[in-house]
Amino acid sequence: MPDHPDQSGQAAPTKIALSVDDLTVAYQEKPAIWDIDLDVPEGVLMGIVGPNGAGKSTLIKAVLNLIPRAAGTVMFYGAPYEQARSLVGYVPQRGSVDWDFPTTVLDVVTMGLYGKLGWFRRPGKRERELALFALEQVGLLDFLDRQISQLSGGQQQRTFLARALVQDAQIYFMDEPFAAVDAVTENAIVDILQALNKRGKTVLVVHHDLQTVAHYFDWLTLLNVEVIASGPTAVVFTDENLRRTYGGRVATLNGGLPAGAGG
């Protein structure tokens, strides 16, 4: 945790896990994200923070090639996505799927291994064991045969997390893993993220709660269509930068309103 802002320049990890260059996405005429330049060093736990409509999810989707880019290049460990996708793990927004789909928790988690299996091959005993291991890590082992429609929101989120864990990726993208989960689940998820981070994985998390930013993440990108600031949390997470991201209306961590706010 970055307790000492003055040390922020020290020991910056040398390898760049993710390098985004000039990335622009426009759904209609208006750009959702515009000219994003971003270098994420290996081994950081990075929050992506910004107001609604800032393009946080869009950024992740564009980086993962899920939506067409208007411009820009993205490199994972120096390789384009097509050659690097086994390095990439993804946790989509929980609301993006139909939880009434006829399948079980174990089956969803096994889906995380489909990419490695490649075309045509079916998951077998080894895949089952990997999935069980991941379920144990997120504390859902007792739920493996549970129909996914019977899960609570927090359990759904942990199922998605387990599915990402079995991917055994180097760099993880998580789209709002803390959305609408209770405090216990949030803590459990943070523990898992930090454990991943300790094992040297790079983790990028779209996040909303400014109160916990400094506590959870050692690296931070403030986004509002453009990148406002990106770097160690201790350097980036300042009143000045928050005002530049959210406008003058955001209450800062100190509980007060930034200077110049209308009240």
Add this chain to the structure above:
Amino acid sequence: MVARLTLSAADKRGWAIIGGIILLGALFIPLSQLIFDMRFTYTVRVVALGGAVLGLLSGVLGSFAVLRQESLLGDALSHAALPGVAIAFLLAGRELSWLLIGAGIASWAGLRFLSAILNTTRLKQDAAMGIVLVAWFAAGIALLTYIQSIPDASQAGLDHFIFGQAAAIIESDVTLVSAVGVVVLAVVALFWKEFKLVTFDPDFAGANGYRIGLINALLSALIVVTVVLGLQLAGVILMVGMLIAPGIAARQWTQSLDQMVIQAAVFGAFAGAVGAVISALDSDIPTGPMIIVVSFLLVLLSITLAPGRGLLWSRLRQRANRRRFAAINTLRDLYRYALAHGSEDTPAPDDFIRGVRAGSVESGLRQLRGSGHIMQAGAGWQLTESGIALARQDQRNQRLWDLYRLHGDELGLPALPEDRQLNIAAALPAAALELLESKLEPSDRL
């Protein structure tokens, strides 16, 4: 696939349904001979086989259409096939394979046009689908009308594509349909995990490097092929029913995709064969509507009777819940009143107890008296010995649950799904229970 030796209750039920429908299908033959005086002539056998094969295919692909919430896309696809049939007839004459190829091309063109509209305009899917559906269908009707006016005997029966006519199916048609069907099923089996992943979570599939566009296009193409094959039997207007009804019915009975698809295949085969045979009784009965009637009966039965999701089931469950809670809540009211006004066997006045819990108290009192937990005492209700024991046991159970939530982590107790109706003493291992009971107040101990 993971080999599993033990079948869960749901699995067994699924297989029982599948077996039951197959049996019903087999019984249909002697039954129809008895009731309708049906003769299973060569023609009827061909029609039945054709119906079964097409129903099976529709069930399999329709399951995916239902899960992708693209049921109405099937409707647009089948309507869009009509002009293709007409154009193919004008170009190549009445040769089924050419008609179907024409239908497929027209349907596919409709699908591409639809995607183009969706990708380039802000029209919503339903509006875009509606437009494509009527435009293509109108063109088809216009062309068919034109064809009818040509003085040439061979156009006879072309309008069967609108409502479907099983009697027109001949052996070579069934051979064609079966051959294509085998290929379609093989592709589904081969791409099973890809289809499942793309249907459940396309974003995740994309992030895993699967070419979502390609897989979607392949799945759509298979649905188009299925729809086109079924046109002669069910007709462009009702084909969508044959496509989605088996999947809808199957979804009610099962919680796994594998079983849903197998069940839908069996339902579809049943509906297709039975519908086709009934319509073959008389050349005036169009096949499409008959198949839909049978499919709809299957859907109706399924949404009514299926355990868990069925209407009947949930009604019964609600009723049982009302009864159960009426009893336990009334017991608690009586016990609480008794403790607050003396001792455990102090009777609570009838007016009072009816006042606290207006709606359900009647049922609660009736049940408790029936089970001997309470008795009438003057103008009130008194807990019997067994009633007091039950109330104590309930109170203690709730108290243990409170303590479990409070101290479960610190005592290192095993994780339980918290359902306070369960007896926690039975759910915890003896050692864990002892730890938990040590936290009880002396007054709560038995």
